[in-house]
Amino acid sequence: MLIGRVERLRRYPVKSLLGEELSAAEVDERGLAGDRGRALLDVETGRVASAKNPRLWAGLLRYSAAVATDGGVAITGPDGCEADEAELSEALGRKLALIAERPPGATVERAVPEEVLAHGIAAEVPVTVNELGRAAPEGGFFDFAPLHLITSSTLAAVGAEAERYRPNLVIRTEGEGFVENAWVGRELTIGPTLRLRVVVPTPRCAVPALRHGPLPRRTEALRIPAERNRLVPLEGMPELPCAGVYAQVLAPGRIEPGDGVRLAGVRPIGVRLN
Structure with a gap:
């Protein structure tokens, strides 16, 4: 059943830096080619730097990254000039190292979203420590699974730009509200061969508000999901504000804007948590 079409493709070569728009993309079990292949490591703590803790790392979202012709990454600062680890370290006030391999047990700090809404983005609020990539193959710096999808219906419901939610695919859909909630546990086919399993709704942190x-800054980008779309992403977790869904790749493929998105039947999720 056709449920929508790919409207935009985006990748984020360095975790928590701004990304780039694509006219086509190859997708395999590790996700969209070149996506989240690198991250910045806080040398002092050994944790991956993430804007999920905005008090420390909101400034990362002033920088952008693109895949370079040699397969590396090119980082651009807010002045439009090339930036390196030294500049990022100075700007963020902590020594950072650009890494291409995810350390075993790599973690990020995540500010509690309700505390951010209550006390503000710059406040020192409680954080949780989360392991990266629990439903992703080895390699890459994914929060959970290798693909993140969001629909135009959800973006209309929250009244915010797709860039705030950092999706790989924006899917143009009919209907109102958070329509992708109904895709969890089901399979999608996109374009000629790409096949995905939607595994969980995407919990939102402080990042969309930054x-x-x-x-x-737009606090409503977090506040509206917190008011209108609180879900339990996985058994044992509390209700959390959600927008979009995470997916695993069952069969690879090449996709581009305009490709049809089709919904298949219910399948066992089989999420790998360890």
Whole structure:
């Protein structure tokens, strides 16, 4: 059943930096080619730097990354000039190292979203420590699974730009509200061969509310999911504000904007948690 079409493709070569728009993409079990292949490591703590803890790392969203022609990454600062680890370290006030391999048990700090809403983005609020990539193959710096999808219906419901939610695919859909909630546990086919399993709704942290390059802070980008779409992503977790869904790749393929998105039947999820 056709449920929508791919509207946009985006990748984020360095975790928590701004990403780039694509006209086509190859997707395999590790996700969209070149996506989240690198991250910045806080040398002092050994944790991956993430804007999920905005008090420390909101400034990362002033920088952007693109895949370079040699397969590396090119980082651009807010002044439009090339930036390196030294500049990022100075700007963020902590020594950072750009890494291409995920350390065993790599973790990030995540500010509690309700505390951010109550006390503000810059406040020192409680954080949780989360392991990266619990439903992703080895390698890469994914929060959970290797693909993140969001629909135009959800973006309309929250009244916010897709860039704030950092999806790989924006899917143009009919209907109102958070329509992708109904895809969890089901399979999608996109384009000629790509096949996905939607595994969980995407819990939202402080990141959508932050400034993203030229986009100003927008608290509603977190507050509206917190008010209208609180879900339990996995058994044992509390209800959390959600927008979008995570997916695993069952069969690889090449996709581009305009490709049809089709919904298949219910399948066992089989999420790998360890």
